[in-house]
Amino acid sequence: MRTLKLLLRKEFKQIFRNKALLPLIFVVPIVQLLILPLAADYEVKNINISIVDHDHSTCSQQLISKITASGYFQLADYGASFNQAFKQIEKDKSDLILEIPEHFENNLLRENSDKLFIAVNAINGVKAGLGGAYLNQIITSFNNDIRVKWSQQPRFSPIPQIEVTSSNWFNKFMNYRFFMVPGILVVLVTMVCAYMCALNIVKEKEVGTIEQINVTPIKKYQFILAKIIPFWLIGMFIFSVGLFIVARLIFGIMPVGSIFLLYAYLSIYLIALLGLGLLISTFAETQQQAMSIAFFFIMIFMLMSGLFTSIDSMPTWAYYIAKCIPVTYFIEVVRMIILKGSGFTDIKYHFLIMIGFTILLNGLAIWNYKKTS
Amino acid sequence: MKQFLSFVKKEFYHVFRDSKTLLILFGIPIVLIVLFGFAVTNEIKDAKIVICDYAKDIATQNIIQKLEAGNQFKISNNLMSHTDIENAFKAENIKLAIIFPAHFNEDLLHLNKAQVQIIADASDPNTANTLTNYVTVIIMDYQKELIKNKSNPYTISPEIRMLYNPELKGATNFVPGIMALVLLLVCVLMTAVSIVREKETGTMEVLLVSPISPFLVIISKAIPYLFLSLINLAVILLLSVFLLEIPVNGSIWLLIAESALLIICALSLGLLISNITQSQQSAMLISLMGMLVPTLLFTGFMFPIENMPVPLQIISNIFPSKWYYIIVKSIMIKGLGISAIWKETFILFGTTFFLLFVSLKTFNNRLS
Amino acid sequence: MTSEVVIKTDKLTKRFGDFIATNEVAFEVYAGEIFGFLGANGAGKTTAMKMLCGLSKPSSGNATIAGFDIYKQTEEIKKNIGYMSQKFSLYEDLTVIENIHFFGGIYGLSDKQLKAKSDELIEKLGLQSEAKKLVASLPLGWKQKLAFSVAVIHEPKIVFLDEPTGGVDPVTRRQFWDLIYSAADRGITIFVTTHYMDEAEYCNRVSIMVDGVIEALDTPDNLKKQFSASSMDEVFYELAREAKRKSD
Numbered sequence: 001m002r003t004l005k006l007l008l009r010k011e012f013k014q015i016f017r018n019k020a021l022l023p024l025i026f027v028v029p030i031v032q033l034l035i036l037p038l039a040a041d042y043e044v045k046n047i048n049i050s051i052v053d054h055d056h057s058t059c060s061q062q063l064i065s066k067i068t069a070s071g072y073f074q075l076a077d078y079g080a081s082f083n084q085a086f087k088q089i090e091k092d093k094s095d096l097i098l099e100i101p102e103h104f105e106n107n108l109l110r111e112n113s114d115k116l117f118i119a120v121n122a123i124n125g126v127k128a129g130l131g132g133a134y135l136n137q138i139i140t141s142f143n144n145d146i147r148v149k150w151s152q153q154p155r156f157s158p159i160p161q162i163e164v165t166s167s168n169w170f171n172k173f174m175n176y177r178f179f180m181v182p183g184i185l186v187v188l189v190t191m192v193c194a195y196m197c198a199l200n201i202v203k204e205k206e207v208g209t210i211e212q213i214n215v216t217p218i219k220k221y222q223f224i225l226a227k228i229i230p231f232w233l234i235g236m237f238i239f240s241v242g243l244f245i246v247a248r249l250i251f252g253i254m255p256v257g258s259i260f261l262l263y264a265y266l267s268i269y270l271i272a273l274l275g276l277g278l279l280i281s282t283f284a285e286t287q288q289q290a291m292s293i294a295f296f297f298i299m300i301f302m303l304m305s306g307l308f309t310s311i312d313s314m315p316t317w318a319y320y321i322a323k324c325i326p327v328t329y330f331i332e333v334v335r336m337i338i339l340k341g342s343g344f345t346d347i348k349y350h351f352l353i354m355i356g357f358t359i360l361l362n363g364l365a366i367w368n369y370k371k372t373s
Numbered sequence: 374m375k376q377f378l379s380f381v382k383k384e385f386y387h388v389f390r391d392s393k394t395l396l397i398l399f400g401i402p403i404v405l406i407v408l409f410g411f412a413v414t415n416e417i418k419d420a421k422i423v424i425c426d427y428a429k430d431i432a433t434q435n436i437i438q439k440l441e442a443g444n445q446f447k448i449s450n451n452l453m454s455h456t457d458i459e460n461a462f463k464a465e466n467i468k469l470a471i472i473f474p475a476h477f478n479e480d481l482l483h484l485n486k487a488q489v490q491i492i493a494d495a496s497d498p499n500t501a502n503t504l505t506n507y508v509t510v511i512i513m514d515y516q517k518e519l520i521k522n523k524s525n526p527y528t529i530s531p532e533i534r535m536l537y538n539p540e541l542k543g544a545t546n547f548v549p550g551i552m553a554l555v556l557l558l559v560c561v562l563m564t565a566v567s568i569v570r571e572k573e574t575g576t577m578e579v580l581l582v583s584p585i586s587p588f589l590v591i592i593s594k595a596i597p598y599l600f601l602s603l604i605n606l607a608v609i610l611l612l613s614v615f616l617l618e619i620p621v622n623g624s625i626w627l628l629i630a631e632s633a634l635l636i637i638c639a640l641s642l643g644l645l646i647s648n649i650t651q652s653q654q655s656a657m658l659i660s661l662m663g664m665l666v667p668t669l670l671f672t673g674f675m676f677p678i679e680n681m682p683v684p685l686q687i688i689s690n691i692f693p694s695k696w697y698y699i700i701v702k703s704i705m706i707k708g709l710g711i712s713a714i715w716k717e718t719f720i721l722f723g724t725t726f727f728l729l730f731v732s733l734k735t736f737n738n739r740l741s
Numbered sequence: 742m743t744s745e746v747v748i749k750t751d752k753l754t755k756r757f758g759d760f761i762a763t764n765e766v767a768f769e770v771y772a773g774e775i776f777g778f779l780g781a782n783g784a785g786k787t788t789a790m791k792m793l794c795g796l797s798k799p800s801s802g803n804a805t806i807a808g809f810d811i812y813k814q815t816e817e818i819k820k821n822i823g824y825m826s827q828k829f830s831l832y833e834d835l836t837v838i839e840n841i842h843f844f845g846g847i848y849g850l851s852d853k854q855l856k857a858k859s860d861e862l863i864e865k866l867g868l869q870s871e872a873k874k875l876v877a878s879l880p881l882g883w884k885q886k887l888a889f890s891v892a893v894i895h896e897p898k899i900v901f902l903d904e905p906t907g908g909v910d911p912v913t914r915r916q917f918w919d920l921i922y923s924a925a926d927r928g929i930t931i932f933v934t935t936h937y938m939d940e941a942e943y944c945n946r947v948s949i950m951v952d953g954v955i956e957a958l959d960t961p962d963n964l965k966k967q968f969s970a971s972s973m974d975e976v977f978y979e980l981a982r983e984a985k986r987k988s989d
Binding site: 125147163315 | 391393394397398400401404405408409411412413414416417418419420421459462463464466481485486487488489490491492493494495496497498499500501502503505506508509510512513515516527528529530531532533534535536537538539541542543545546562566570650651652653654655657658659661662663665666667669670671675676677679680681682685699702703706707709713
C-alpha cells in the first residue's frame with residue numbers, strides 16, 4: 001500500500017512537471033471541445049442556386065421569388081445561359097442550376113404541363129439530395145398554388161388532404177450541438193486517456209527505467225495501478241470540466257438524466273480505456289510505435305463509433321465492428337442520459353457490455369504484459 | 374551529393390526497418406478508404422421507428438407498407454398506446470414515432486381531411502429532419518395516388534440531373550478528403566517525430582558535425598516520407614478507382630504534381646514542429662492530438678465549411694489540406710485543368726515557402 | 742570478506758533459441774567481497790547478471806542469491822539486493838530528495854528512517870545545495886555517486902553494478918570506488934561489471950567470461966601470475982582475444 005502511494009506520488013510529480021505535456025492534455029481537448037461543435041454541422045443551408053430564366057414571365061418571376069424567399073437558397077447568379085451557370089458550378093460558386101425554358105407560362109396554360117430543368121452538383125451526395133428535395137418541395141408547393149389560383153371553377157373536385165404534424169422531442173430547439181457536444185467530449189477524453197497512458201508506459205520502456213523498477217520489490221500490479229490511476233483521475237477531471245464548464249456554460253446543455261449514473265458509467269469506461277492503453281503499450285517498443293498504433297485506433301473510433309454518422313446506416317459487417325468498439329456504447333449512453341434522461345434499466349445492457357470490455361482489455365493487457373517482461 | 378545520398382539511404386533504413394510503424398502507415402489509408410467508402414455514410418438506412426395505429430384501416434396499411442418497402446425504415450414495434458412512445462424512445466434506439474388517429478381513412482374520404490402525427494427524436498436534429506421529411510414524402514405520395522384519378526391540371530415536371538456523381542455516392546466526397554487528411558497528417562507526424570527523436574537520443578549532434586550542411590541533413594529525413602506518401606497516394610487512387618469506382622476524370626499527372634506539393638508543404642510543417650519541440654512526446658502530441666481533429670474539420674469534407682461560423686471559416690484557410698481538397702475535387706471529380714485551380718495552387722506554394730522559411734530561421738537559431 | 746556464500750550458481754544457463762548466451766556457469770561469491778565480473782561485449786555477462794538480479798529466468802541450472810532460490814523466491818531476492826546500471830538509475834525529472842525518498846520508501850524504510858538517511862546521504866555526498874534540484878541538472882559524476890548511494894540505501898546484502906563508471910574522469914571514478922569500499926566495509930557484497938581494467942585491480946576477486954563460459958576466476962594477483970602478465974589488461978587480452986563470439 002505504501003509502495004503504491006510512493007509510486008503514485010512519483011507519477012503525479014512526473015506528469016505535472018512535464019511542462020510541454022500539460023497544456024496538451026488539458027488545454028487542447030477543451031479548446032477542441034469548444035470549436036468542434038461550432039464547426040460540426042450537417043444541416044444543409046445556404047445552398048447557392050443559379051437560375052437561368054428563358055421565359056421572363058410573371059409565372060417564372062413568381063417561382064423565382066418563392067425560391068429565394070424560402071430561406072433554403074441563396075441566389076448566386078441570375079444568368080442568361082446554362083453554360084454561364086455551369087461555370088459557376090465548376091468554380092464552386094453555385095450548388096445547383098434551375099433552368100426555366102422558353103414559353104414556360106404559356107405552355108403550362110395551353111398544354112397543361114411543362115418541364116423545369118435542374119442540375120445539381122452531386123459531389124456531396126447528401127447536400128445534393130437535400131438541395132434537390134427542397135427545390136422539389138418548393139416547386140410542388142408552387143404548382144399547388146397555381147392550380148388553386150387558375151382553377152377557380154368547381155369543375156375540379158376537392159382534393160383530399162393529409163395534414164402531417166410533426167413535433168420534436170428531447171431537443172426542442174433542434175440544436176445540433178446538443179447532439180454533438182457530449183459525443184465529442186467522449187472522444188476527446190478517450191484520446192487523451194488511452195493515448196497518454198500508452199505513451200507514458202512505453203516511454204519508461206524506451207528510456208530503460210522499467211528495468212530499474214523490475215529489480216525492486218515493486219510488484220507488477222502496483223506498477224500497473226500506479227500508471228492507471230493518475231490517468232483515470234485526469235480523465236474524470238477533463239470530463240467534468242467539459243461537462244460542467246464547456247457544455248453547460250457555453251452551450252447551455254443541462255443533463256436531463258442522473259449525473260450520478262453518468263459518472264458511474266464514466267468510471268467503468270475509463271478503466272476499460274486505460275486497459276486498452278495498457279494493451280497498446282505491451283505491443284509497442286518505442287514511443288513512435290505506440291503513437292502510430294494509437295493513431296490507428298483513434299481514427300477508427302472516431303469514424304465508426306456513431307459520433308458523426310449513425311451506426312444503423314452501416315452495412316452489417318461495419319455495424320458489428322462498431323459494436324466491438326467501447327466508445328460506441330459510451331457515446332450512446334452519454335446521449336441517452338444527457339438528452340433523453342434514460343435511467344439505469346435503460347442502459348443496463350450497456351453497463352454489462354462495458355464491464356465486459358473492462359475485464360477483457362485489462363485481462364489481455366496484464367497477460368501480455370507478464371509474457372513480455 | 375554522394376554524402377547526401379548516404380544520409381538518405383540511412384533514413385530509408387530507419388523507416389523501413391520499423392515494421393510496426395510501417396504497417397500502420399500503410400494500413401491507415403487503406404482502412405480509411407474502406408471505412409469511408411462503405412461504412413461511414415450520411416445517408417439514413419434502417420432507422421428504427423414505432424407506429425401507433427389507432428385506425429388499422431386500408432389507408433394506414435397502405436402507408437405502412439410503403440414505409441416498409443424502402444430500406445430507410447425498420448418498424449420496430451407496433452404500439453398499443455401513445456403513452457408507450459416516451460418509454461420506447463428512452464429505452465431503445467427509436468428515432469421516430471408515427472401516430473395514426475382512429476377513423477383515418479373515413480375522415481380522408483368523407484371529410485377530405487385527416488391527420489397524422491410524427492414525433493421525432495431530435496437528439497440528432499439532422500436525422501430527425503431527414504426522417505420526418507422521408508415520412509412526409511411517403512405520406513404525400515399516398516395522397517397523390519388518391520387524387521391520381523382526378524384530373525391534374527397545370528403539372529410542372531422537374532427533371533433533375535445529378536452532376537459528377539449521379540449515384541450520389543458518399544465516397545465521391547470523401548476520397549479527396551481522405552487524401553488530404555492522410556497525406557497531411559502522416560507527413561507532419563512522421564517527419565516531426567523522426568527529427569525530434571534524433572535530437573532526443575543525441576545522434577543529431579553527430580549528424581550536424583558531419584561535413585554536410587544541416588539543411589541537407591533535415592531534407593534527407595524528409596525524403597523517405599515523401600516517397601512513402603507518394604506510395605500511399607498511389608494506393609488510395611488505385612483503391613478509389615477499382616474498389617470504389619470513382620475515376621480520375623482529369624489529368625493524373627496534374628494530380629500527382631499537386632499532391633507532391635501538398636506533401637512538401639506537410640513536410641515543412643513537420644520540420645517546423647520539430648524545431649519548436651524538444652521531446653518526441655510533445656512532437657507527437659502536437660501533431661496527433663493537436664492536428665487530427667482540426668484537420669478533419671477544416672478540410673471541409675466531413676462538414677461543409679460554409680456552414681461554420683465566419684471566424685471558423687477564416688481559420689480553415691490556414692489549413693493546406695483545405696485547399697488541396699478543393700484542388701483534388703476539381704481535378705479528380707470535375708475533370709478540370711490548372712486554369713481552374715491556379716488560385717489554390719498558388720496558396721499552397723505560398724504556404725510551403727512560408728513554412729520552409731520560418732523553419733529554417735528557427736532551425737539555425739536552435740543550433741547556436 | 743567472510744566465508745559466508747551470498748551468491749552461488751550451479752550450471753546456470755540461458756538459451757535464446759539455439760544460441761546459448763550463458764553456458765552452465767558455476768561460481769560462488771562471499772559476503773562483503775568486491776567481485777569483478779568481467780568479459781568482452783557479447784561474452785554473456787549482462788545476460789548472467791540479469792538472471793542473478795531476477796530480471797530474466799534461467800533456461801536451466803540453479804542459483805541462490807542471499808540464500809534465496811532464483812526460481813521460487815524472486816520476491817525475497819529483490820528485497821535484498823540493490824541495482825545500478827549505466828543506462829539509468831534515477832528519475833531525471835524528480836529532485837535529489839524525491840529520488841531518495843522514492844527508492845528508500847520502496848525498499849521499506851519508514852518516513853523517520855528516510856529523513857535520517859537522506860540527510861546523511863546528502864551530507865556525505867556534499868549535495869546540500871542541489872538537494873531540491875532535478876537530477877537532470879546534476880553533472881554525470883554526481884549522478885553516478887548519488888545513484889550508487891540510493892542503490893544501497895536499504896543496506897542490501899548484495900549490490901549489482903552494471904558498468905557504473907562509464908563516461909567520467911579518473912578522479913570522479915576514484916571517488917566512486919571510495920563509496921564502494923565503504924559499502925563493502927559495512928558488509929555489502931559488491932558485484933560489479935566493468936571495462937576499466939584498473940578497476941579490476943580494486944576487486945577482491947575477478948572472473949572473466951568468454952563465449953558464455955567463465956574462463957578464469959581468482960584474485961587479480963593470482964591471475965597475473967597465472968598468465969605471466971604485469972597488468973589485468975594483459976590478462977584480459979590473453980583470454981578475450983581467443984573469443985569466437987565477437988561483440989553483439
